[in-house]
Amino acid sequence: MRSEIIAVGTELLLGQISNTNAQWISSRLADLGIPVYHHTVVGDNLERVSATFNQAQERSDVVIVTGGLGPTEDDLTREGGKVVFGQELVEHKETMEKIQRYFDQNQKRMSENNRKQALVFKDADVLENSEGMAPGQIYHHNRVLWIFLPGVPTEMKHLVNNHVIPYIRSNFQLGSQIVSEMMHFIGIGESDLETKLHSFITSQTNPTIAPLASEGEVGLRLTATGDTTDEARQKIKDLKHQLLEYVGDFYYGSDSITIEETVSDLLKEKELTIGSAESFTGGKFLERMVSLPGASSICKGGCMVYTAEMKENILHVPKSLINEYGTISYECAEVMALKSKELLDVDIAVSFTGVAGPSSSEGQPPGTVFIGLQIGEKKTEVYKYHFHGGRDQVRIRAVKKAYEILFHRLKK
Amino acid sequence: MRSEIIAVGTELLLGQISNTNAQWISSRLADLGIPVYHHTVVGDNLERVSATFNQAQERSDVVIVTGGLGPTEDDLTREGGKVVFGQELVEHKETMEKIQRYFDQNQKRMSENNRKQALVFKDADVLENSEGMAPGQIYHHNRVLWIFLPGVPTEMKHLVNNHVIPYIRSNFQLGSQIVSEMMHFIGIGESDLETKLHSFITSQTNPTIAPLASEGEVGLRLTATGDTTDEARQKIKDLKHQLLEYVGDFYYGSDSITIEETVSDLLKEKELTIGSAESFTGGKFLERMVSLPGASSICKGGCMVYTAEMKENILHVPKSLINEYGTISYECAEVMALKSKELLDVDIAVSFTGVAGPSSSEGQPPGTVFIGLQIGEKKTEVYKYHFHGGRDQVRIRAVKKAYEILFHRLKK
Numbered sequence: 001m002r003s004e005i006i007a008v009g010t011e012l013l014l015g016q017i018s019n020t021n022a023q024w025i026s027s028r029l030a031d032l033g034i035p036v037y038h039h040t041v042v043g044d045n046l047e048r049v050s051a052t053f054n055q056a057q058e059r060s061d062v063v064i065v066t067g068g069l070g071p072t073e074d075d076l077t078r079e080g081g082k083v084v085f086g087q088e089l090v091e092h093k094e095t096m097e098k099i100q101r102y103f104d105q106n107q108k109r110m111s112e113n114n115r116k117q118a119l120v121f122k123d124a125d126v127l128e129n130s131e132g133m134a135p136g137q138i139y140h141h142n143r144v145l146w147i148f149l150p151g152v153p154t155e156m157k158h159l160v161n162n163h164v165i166p167y168i169r170s171n172f173q174l175g176s177q178i179v180s181e182m183m184h185f186i187g188i189g190e191s192d193l194e195t196k197l198h199s200f201i202t203s204q205t206n207p208t209i210a211p212l213a214s215e216g217e218v219g220l221r222l223t224a225t226g227d228t229t230d231e232a233r234q235k236i237k238d239l240k241h242q243l244l245e246y247v248g249d250f251y252y253g254s255d256s257i258t259i260e261e262t263v264s265d266l267l268k269e270k271e272l273t274i275g276s277a278e279s280f281t282g283g284k285f286l287e288r289m290v291s292l293p294g295a296s297s298i299c300k301g302g303c304m305v306y307t308a309e310m311k312e313n314i315l316h317v318p319k320s321l322i323n324e325y326g327t328i329s330y331e332c333a334e335v336m337a338l339k340s341k342e343l344l345d346v347d348i349a350v351s352f353t354g355v356a357g358p359s360s361s362e363g364q365p366p367g368t369v370f371i372g373l374q375i376g377e378k379k380t381e382v383y384k385y386h387f388h389g390g391r392d393q394v395r396i397r398a399v400k401k402a403y404e405i406l407f408h409r410l411k412k
Numbered sequence: 413m414r415s416e417i418i419a420v421g422t423e424l425l426l427g428q429i430s431n432t433n434a435q436w437i438s439s440r441l442a443d444l445g446i447p448v449y450h451h452t453v454v455g456d457n458l459e460r461v462s463a464t465f466n467q468a469q470e471r472s473d474v475v476i477v478t479g480g481l482g483p484t485e486d487d488l489t490r491e492g493g494k495v496v497f498g499q500e501l502v503e504h505k506e507t508m509e510k511i512q513r514y515f516d517q518n519q520k521r522m523s524e525n526n527r528k529q530a531l532v533f534k535d536a537d538v539l540e541n542s543e544g545m546a547p548g549q550i551y552h553h554n555r556v557l558w559i560f561l562p563g564v565p566t567e568m569k570h571l572v573n574n575h576v577i578p579y580i581r582s583n584f585q586l587g588s589q590i591v592s593e594m595m596h597f598i599g600i601g602e603s604d605l606e607t608k609l610h611s612f613i614t615s616q617t618n619p620t621i622a623p624l625a626s627e628g629e630v631g632l633r634l635t636a637t638g639d640t641t642d643e644a645r646q647k648i649k650d651l652k653h654q655l656l657e658y659v660g661d662f663y664y665g666s667d668s669i670t671i672e673e674t675v676s677d678l679l680k681e682k683e684l685t686i687g688s689a690e691s692f693t694g695g696k697f698l699e700r701m702v703s704l705p706g707a708s709s710i711c712k713g714g715c716m717v718y719t720a721e722m723k724e725n726i727l728h729v730p731k732s733l734i735n736e737y738g739t740i741s742y743e744c745a746e747v748m749a750l751k752s753k754e755l756l757d758v759d760i761a762v763s764f765t766g767v768a769g770p771s772s773s774e775g776q777p778p779g780t781v782f783i784g785l786q787i788g789e790k791k792t793e794v795y796k797y798h799f800h801g802g803r804d805q806v807r808i809r810a811v812k813k814a815y816e817i818l819f820h821r822l823k824k
Binding site for chain 2: 024133276302358
């Protein structure tokens with residue numbers, strides 16, 4: 001089975017955005033054991049879109065097209081397909097109703113070109129796009145399976161996970177089965193992890209082990225093949241068990257789980273509530289947790305106290321303490337954690353004060369960060385760090401570090 | 413002049429890395445005014461590499477190839493070119509000496525396959541790769557200019573900046589200079605903007621106008637060519653002036669500026685301070701503003717009041733109000749804005765309450781959002797919305813909408 005991925009959009013050819021969609025889809029197809037032979041990007045030009053589609057029709061069994069499904073005249077994927085398939089486009093009733101409803105609910109007038117988004121190939125399977133307007137489509141033309149998806153990554157990913165992969169799994173005989181698992185580690189560097197697991201990484205062929213570093217953490221992708229999914233899964237399970245004997249202390253979960261999800265799960269398990277007092281992080285710590293479904297059972301609230309005045313007025317950090325030690329200090333982080341725990345009436349409070357940059361503050365260089373942690377009635381803990389990087393990076397690393405500390409404290 | 417970019421490497425088709433090289437090269441070529449018509453990724457397979465090269469030879473004037481120049485058997489770019497050009501490969505003396513020197517210096521034995529990296533097309537211009545082993549090459553075949561570059565981004569970029577761009581500048585009549593500007597609009601949909609500017613978009617050729625929708629806003633990229641940069645710039649300026657007569661109300665800035673930056677600048681200009689009371693957005697509104705350098709002069713702090721209890725305890729929203737109307741209500745958003753303005757002692761307070769999903773809350777469906785706005789001593793304004801999408805999307809859209817409202821209120 002040969003597959004290829006086509007992205008339609010001049011913005012890609014102008015270098016305004018990168019074709020990350022092709023990467024993401026490729027890795028999902030790799031998991032299914034479907035080889036991808038080509039990625040192509042073509043601009044918003046009917047002649048070139050049609051030529052690209054014609055070529056794909058001739059050389060591939062599965063063609064996945066992203067982008068070009070919007071409402072404007074530049075959106076030419078439907079028209080390109082029409083040329084190649086010789087198939088008419090029809091209005092999809094449910095989509096048209098959804099578009100109309102959106103404009104009605106937001107009391108806006110719908111301009112006529114929005115109707116375009118409801119056009120689908122006659123006889124296509126229409127894939128409801130719960131994240132946006134234009135639906136996905138599955139269409140068969142002369143033994144080639146065509147899958148049309150919107151170019152917006154969140155919409156595309158949702159359709160692939162919920163419709164395309166289940167469709168492929170149930171309609172194709174996929175030969176040897178591939179199973180992979182991404183293991184996530186925090187609190188250990190990539191080179192350190194690699195050194196500890198060196199003999200495994202160099203000798204393993206099935207499953208393979210591929211390390212992957214990302215912001216403040218490290219991943220290991222295990223990929224196994226087997227005659228059955230169960231067989232491949234068992235190989236992953238066995239290897240994982242061995243790896244955890246060496247680096248289990250740093251492992252927090254696998255696949256799509258994040259460190260904030262892991263910490264949230266630990267809090268739920270222990271029935272603990274949490275809140276934060278955040279200065280230079282501006283609420284980023286709590287925001288990551290609130291982004292998770294069901295956050296309300298653990299996450300009560302927080303104080304964003306960006307100025308010294310706010311630290312005094314909202315959190316009652318004493319003026320004398322600020323005068324003596326400054327707001328970017330061990331002492332201030334300590335009182336922020338302690339006072340916010342009281343004010344928010346939570347089991348655990350986390351505080352952040354520091355210098356995100358670009359300039360120094362109170363004589364402290366950018367990257368200086370204090371994280372305070374108040375767990376129950378225990379003694380307040382304060383950690384000091386120096387992070388590298390620009391303003392955003394310092395904030396992201398500080399928040400990640402707080403989750404790392406919480407993870408290690410809670411899993412005990 | 414038509415150009416295209418080909419990346420050779422199975423790792424791209426497996427989704428292990430994204431083809432950021434194509435994006436980067438495209439944006440450099442756009443600066444030179446050279447249109448890119450296709451991006452292609454092909455795997456390490458001689459037949460498919462040759463077929464891809466043959467197609468490029470037929471349809472393009474400039475072909476840039478990245479990757480496949482390494483020492484292993486999988487590196488097939490040279491062999492693919494040999495098939496298409498019918499040209500022999502010769503050993504490049506300086507490169508071979510450099511490779512040998514590297515192994516000598518590091519006291520390693522050079523394996524025979526390393527010689528492969530010194531092979532170049534006979535008569536090619538060899539581009540010294542100061543960042544790595546395999547050199548770049550410039551080669552002419554039947555009026556098509558071929559540029560071969562290593563796939564490692566640092567090596568590729570170095571060669572493009574130091575060799576390829578100077579070569580193109582001095583060997584091509586680029587004649588015209590290109591200037592482009594990305595105009596940002598908020599509060600108007602892509603289709604509506606296009607309808608209002610329809611006559612411009614369809615008739616304009618220099619500058620061209622390309623709409624681009626992103627989360628909650630729309631962009632228009634104007635691209636002009638001229639004999640001089642000044643001439644091109646003037647064309648952009650004139651067209652922009654005309655466009656703003658039609659859609660000026662929605663324009664907030666150009667190029668790298670964001671809506672939160674624009675709002676921050678307006679607040680600084682008017683010497684106003686701001687704070688927020690956020691429920692389901694979890695601090696995301698204020699966090700966006702705190703992420704900007706110099707936020708402390710306008711951005712004092714905020715309250716993340718995720719639970720009903722926090723709304724009562726921190727913001728003193730009356731229990732009776734919550735019992736009667738619920739927390740996801742016009743009334744609650746109103747009191748949250750009013751009370752947070754007092755508590756934070758700011759000029760403007762913004763409040764958020766709503767249902768991010770995935771499940772309903774207080775009988776309200778996901779996507780229901782109330783945004784409250786308290787400006788000075790004016791009457792509190794409350795806006796109700798229904799947003800589409802998953803949990804993250806609803807939160808992002810709500811925050812964007814608040815910036816949109818603030819922008820329109822502040823610029824008056």
